[in-house]
Amino acid sequence: MPDQKDDGEIIESADNTQTRRDWLLISTLTLATAGTAVGLWPFIKSLNPSAEIQAQRTSKIDISAVELGEQLVAQWQGKPLFIVHRTKEMIEKAEADDGGTDPQADSERVERPEWLILLGTCPHLGCVPRFEETDEYLWVCPCHNSTFDYSGRVLRAPSPKNLQVPPYRFISDTEIEVGEA
């Protein structure tokens, strides 16, 4: 039995008791921390997009009604999707160069040159660029004035990147499926 002082403090007699106690303390704390983290995981995960929202990862879109030179703004994952039926002149302008600060060939951005399909959110802060046909650009962002060319490539900052090309495939000549499951 350990000795006891008058004030009740226990004096450890064996030398190794202190380290043993430290070990118990550290292991208990470690387990408690790990346990708390594991316990919190469901709470954190419950804030993720739910199943019915996850189901919107892919969408089928009918593009037959889009006239030449016009833009259709469709929705995918609740985001605007630009579908441009490009004219010959538009394609020529897009293929003339590789864009501005984020160079990429037009051929890498389209599956069929007459159909330009883009995510309609500015890579800067997610605003929807305005369709505005000028000699220089085809879209201008109303938030911070980024401009995008006939292939949706950024010409003027602050957008750091081109308008994103979403993953899509042609189901038929008049229908596309956007997104990856």
Next chain:
Amino acid sequence: MAEKGSLSRVYDWFDRQLPVTELMENHATKYPTPKNLTYWWNFGSLAAIFLVIQILTGILLAVQYKNDPTLAFDSVQRIVRDVEWGWLIQPMHAIGASFFFLVMFIHLGRGMVYGSYKSPRALLWLIGCALFMVLVIAGFTGYLLPWGQMSYWAAQVITEVFSAVPVVGQTLVEWVRGSFVVSDATLSRMFTYHIVLVPILFIMLTVVHISALHKVGSSNPTGVEIDKKEKDKFATFHPLTTAKDAWFGLLVLMVFFAFVFFAPHYFTPVAQFIEANPLQTPPEIVPEWYFLSMFAILRSIPEKLLGVVALFGSVGILFFLPLLDRSPVKRAFSRPIFRWGLLLFFLDFIYLGYLGTKPPLGANLVAGQIATLYYFLFFLSLPLVTWLEAKMAAKKGAKDE
């Protein structure tokens, strides 16, 4: 001994089981406040007044509000038009937010001018900074609820900010929104955070803030700590401070109600009167005035990740003020370099707010970058300023001898 009245018997019954007298004496009737406090020391209690206003009006609004994207916008209009006294309660909450921020800015500024972040009040300052962060969250989450165009697009822009985080950026954005874009899921959670999480945190931190204050005592305009034994330099919190707080509080409330009655939409942009449309960005996205400075900092840096780091850093750096400024001199007016640096910092903050309303192009972009640079330079140069001031003081001391 005379028979006690029934009222005092009731009081005694409570006092035996709850530290009623103890709390009242410690925090009001016997709590000493320095007699020389100026009106700049009123803004703490003013913040408490606006907290109470926000909670009371907020509860009544939550009763009538519908947190569903198809109903939210109309339900706010309904509150203003059809709910009895709704025309008063809704603008009180909206204007109250602006006043809360204004009071908080002045309260923070007072703390910087009079070194209220220095020993022994470093923890008090840190709790205050946490309260400011909660206010920022309150402002952000609350602004989405009316579901106007500006609500929607401000939320879209600010949640998109998290996409700048490397690797997990997009996952983080979806986690914050609960969806791919700001939507029903986002509105529900922001509403919940706004009416549950924010008030709980706010009330808890306020109690901790006041406890810490009453432990270390108020600072005072001289910047020199007053010895607790010099009793003639203190007056009890009640009635001196309570009377002064009440008088000044009423004065500010007069201005507040002038806005509520005569200019209820003074701070509301036109786009807020159009229901949120996820497919159409308003021509210009400008945040509420109290976020303009932070917004200007975000926009002045063309690199996305750095811009976001600067945005969070602009609030976060306040927490490091006690660490960066180690000068023993509390009062800014008594410091030869710091006083000008601080004055310039306040002007810089206001100027950033002005730039926040302008598109970041050409000269405005450069000005924004210079102003942002100074914002951070002010904080980061504090160790150097302190060192220089100490040298100057030593030189002056040597000359005087």
